[in-house]
Amino acid sequence: MLEQDLLMKNDAATAARPAEGERRGRKASKETRRLQLIEATIDSLARRGYSETTMADVADGAGLSRGIVNFHFESKEKLLVATLQHMAEEYSAHWRGALGKAGPEPAARLAALVGADFDRAICNRRKLTAWCAFWGEARSRPTYQALCGASDEAYHEALTALCAEMIEAGGYALDARQTAIAIEATLEGLWLRLMLRGGDITREKAHDAAKTMLTAFFPRHFARKAG
Amino acid sequence: MLEQDLLMKNDAATAARPAEGERRGRKASKETRRLQLIEATIDSLARRGYSETTMADVADGAGLSRGIVNFHFESKEKLLVATLQHMAEEYSAHWRGALGKAGPEPAARLAALVGADFDRAICNRRKLTAWCAFWGEARSRPTYQALCGASDEAYHEALTALCAEMIEAGGYALDARQTAIAIEATLEGLWLRLMLRGGDITREKAHDAAKTMLTAFFPRHFARKAG
DNA sequence: TCGTGTTTGTTGAACATTCATTCAAAATGG
DNA sequence: CCATTTTGAATGAATGTTCAACAAACACGA
Numbered sequence: 001m002l003e004q005d006l007l008m009k010n011d012a013a014t015a016a017r018p019a020e021g022e023r024r025g026r027k028a029s030k031e032t033r034r035l036q037l038i039e040a041t042i043d044s045l046a047r048r049g050y051s052e053t054t055m056a057d058v059a060d061g062a063g064l065s066r067g068i069v070n071f072h073f074e075s076k077e078k079l080l081v082a083t084l085q086h087m088a089e090e091y092s093a094h095w096r097g098a099l100g101k102a103g104p105e106p107a108a109r110l111a112a113l114v115g116a117d118f119d120r121a122i123c124n125r126r127k128l129t130a131w132c133a134f135w136g137e138a139r140s141r142p143t144y145q146a147l148c149g150a151s152d153e154a155y156h157e158a159l160t161a162l163c164a165e166m167i168e169a170g171g172y173a174l175d176a177r178q179t180a181i182a183i184e185a186t187l188e189g190l191w192l193r194l195m196l197r198g199g200d201i202t203r204e205k206a207h208d209a210a211k212t213m214l215t216a217f218f219p220r221h222f223a224r225k226a227g
Numbered sequence: 228m229l230e231q232d233l234l235m236k237n238d239a240a241t242a243a244r245p246a247e248g249e250r251r252g253r254k255a256s257k258e259t260r261r262l263q264l265i266e267a268t269i270d271s272l273a274r275r276g277y278s279e280t281t282m283a284d285v286a287d288g289a290g291l292s293r294g295i296v297n298f299h300f301e302s303k304e305k306l307l308v309a310t311l312q313h314m315a316e317e318y319s320a321h322w323r324g325a326l327g328k329a330g331p332e333p334a335a336r337l338a339a340l341v342g343a344d345f346d347r348a349i350c351n352r353r354k355l356t357a358w359c360a361f362w363g364e365a366r367s368r369p370t371y372q373a374l375c376g377a378s379d380e381a382y383h384e385a386l387t388a389l390c391a392e393m394i395e396a397g398g399y400a401l402d403a404r405q406t407a408i409a410i411e412a413t414l415e416g417l418w419l420r421l422m423l424r425g426g427d428i429t430r431e432k433a434h435d436a437a438k439t440m441l442t443a444f445f446p447r448h449f450a451r452k453a454g
Numbered sequence: 455t456c457g458t459g460t461t462t463g464t465t466g467a468a469c470a471t472t473c474a475t476t477c478a479a480a481a482t483g484g
Numbered sequence: 485c486c487a488t489t490t491t492g493a494a495t496g497a498a499t500g501t502t503c504a505a506c507a508a509a510c511a512c513g514a
Contacts, residue, residue: 029489049367051278055474065491070475072489129366136363138423139356140276149424175439181420181428182436182443186409189416193408196365197376201408209408212401216409216443260463282500292465297501299463 034072034082036062041083046126050133055079081143084134087127088151094122095155106165107221113159114214117187118207128195152184159184170220179217186213261299261309263289268310273353277360282306308370311361314354315378321349322382333392334448340386341441344414345434355422379411386411397447406444413440 040061044053055069055076062068073079095116102112117123138144163183164176190206215222267288271280282303286293300306322343329339344350365371390410391403417433442449 033489047367049364051364052367054472056472066474067476067492068490076474125366132366133363135419135423136360137276137278139352139359140274140279145423149427174443178432178436178439179443181417181432182413182440185416185420185433185436186413186440187416188419189412189414190408192362192415192419193412196362196372200376205405205408206412209405209412212405213409213413213440213443216401216406216440257463281498283498293467293500294465294502295463303500 030072033068035086037064037069037072037079038083038086041079042087042126042130045083045133046129050137053133080134081147083130084144084147087130087134088147091122092151092154094119095158099158106162106169107218110159110162110166110214110218111211111222113162114183114187114210115207117191118203118210120203123191123194123203123206125195125198128191132192132195156180156184166218166221170218172218172220174217183213183217186210257299260295262313264291264296264299264306265310265313268306269314269353269357272310272360273356277364280360307361308374310357311371311374314357314361315374318349319378319381321346322385326385333389333396334445337386337389337393337441337445338438338449340389341410341414341437342434344418345430345437347430350418350421350430350433352422352425355418359419359422383407383411393445393448397445399445399447401444410440410444413437 037058040058041053043061044057048057056066058079059066059068069076069079073082095113098112098116098119099109102109134144134148138148160176160180163174163179166172167174167176167179187210190210193201194203194206211222264285267285268280270288271284275284282296283293285306286295289295296303296306300309322340325339325343325346326336329336361371361375365375387403387407390401390406393399394401394403394406414437417437420428421430421433438449
C-alpha cells in the first residue's frame, strides 16, 4: 500500500517534472533529497553489503546528519524498500527503452533486450552488488520478493512473446516458455558471475556468452562468430 | 508463505533432533556438535536471512545454550565461514560423485553434471536460500568470495573439458570456454529463480529448461523432446 | 567397584558495543 | 513570522562476546 503510493508519487513527479524546474519548490527539493539518500544507500550496499549497511553510513555517504533518513523515510526498512523500488523501476525503464528503440524484426528486438542487460548504465559493479544484496534477503522478506518479481513479470511476458515469434518464423523445434526461462536464467546467472568474480570475467565477455547462447537457440537468425 | 514457513520449521526441527540415531547431549563428539550447529545455522539463514541470523537463534535452533557457539567456533564470523565451507564441500562432493557414477560418454557425463545441480539433496529451498544469503554478502567479504569461487574452479574446468570433447566429437561451431560459461550461468540463474520464486517454477521444470539449453547447444547429442 | 582429581563440555548471566529511532532545538527559506 | 527541513545528542533495544560456576566423562590408583 504505502510502497504503491510512493511509486505513484515518484512516477507522477518524474512525468510531470518540466525540463527546467529542478530545484524550485519544496516538493522538488524533497524528491531530490530522497534520490540522494537512495543513491547513498546503493553505495553503502555495494561497499559494505546488506548486513553492514547502517543508517549512519548512508547519512555520512550523503554528507548529511544522522537523523535525516528518518525524516525523509520513516524507517530503515522503508528506505531499503524505496531503494529496491528505485532500482526495479530503473531496470524496467531501461529494457523497455531498448525495446522501443529496436526495429520490428524479432531477432533485432531479442538482441536489444539481451543487450540491455549488459549496458554500462545497468550492468556495473555498484548496481549488481546492490541487486545481489537484495536477492540474498528476498526469501525471508516477502516485500523484497514481490518487488524483485514484479519487474520481471512483464520482462518474462515480452521475452516469451519474442521467443514465440522467433520459433514460428524460423521453424525451430523449441518450447517458447522454456526457452524464455532458460534465456532469463542465463542472463541472471551471468550477472551473478560478474558480481561474484568481477576480475574473472568482463561485461563484454558475459555479453558474448549470452550471444553465444542466443545463437545456439536460434542459429538461423543469429550469425555464428568466434568469441 | 504458509507452506514455506511450515517447510522451514520442519527443516529446523530435523536439524535440532538427533539425526539418524546420533548421540545427543553430553556424549556428542566435538565434530557432531559442530555439524549440529552448522545445520542450525543453515536453518537460520533460510528462515531469517543473513542479516537477521543471530547467535541466539542458532543456539536455540540447535536446542543448546547461548554461549555454546563461541566455544565450538570462536566467533560468529567463523561459524558462518565454517557453514559456507561445509556447503561448498558438500556441493563439490556431490557433483564429483555424479560424474564418477556416469559412464565414459561425454554426453552422459554432461547430463549427469547438469542433473546433479537439480538433485533433491542439493537443490532444495533450505540450501538454495542459504547459498543466496552468502552470495549477497560475498562482494563485501573476500573470504566468502573465495569460498564460493574455490568450489566452482574445478567445476568450471570439468565442464569446459566436457564441452571441448562434445564440440570435437560433434563438430559443433562453438567455443568451449564460452559455452561452459553460458551453461554454468544458466544453472546458477535457474537456482536463483527457484530461490526467488519457488512457487512459480518447480525443480523439475528448471531441470527441463537446463536440458532444453543443452539440446540447443548440442543438438546432435541430445534428443529434442517437448515439455 | 569405588573414590578422587582432572579434563572437557555446557550453561546463563553480565558486559560492552553497535545501531535505529526520537526529539528538542536550531537553521533555512518563503 | 511561519512552515519546513536539518542537526546531533539522548535513548533504548538488540546482540556478540566473555567468564565464573557447574556438570559430565574420564583417568587411575586402591
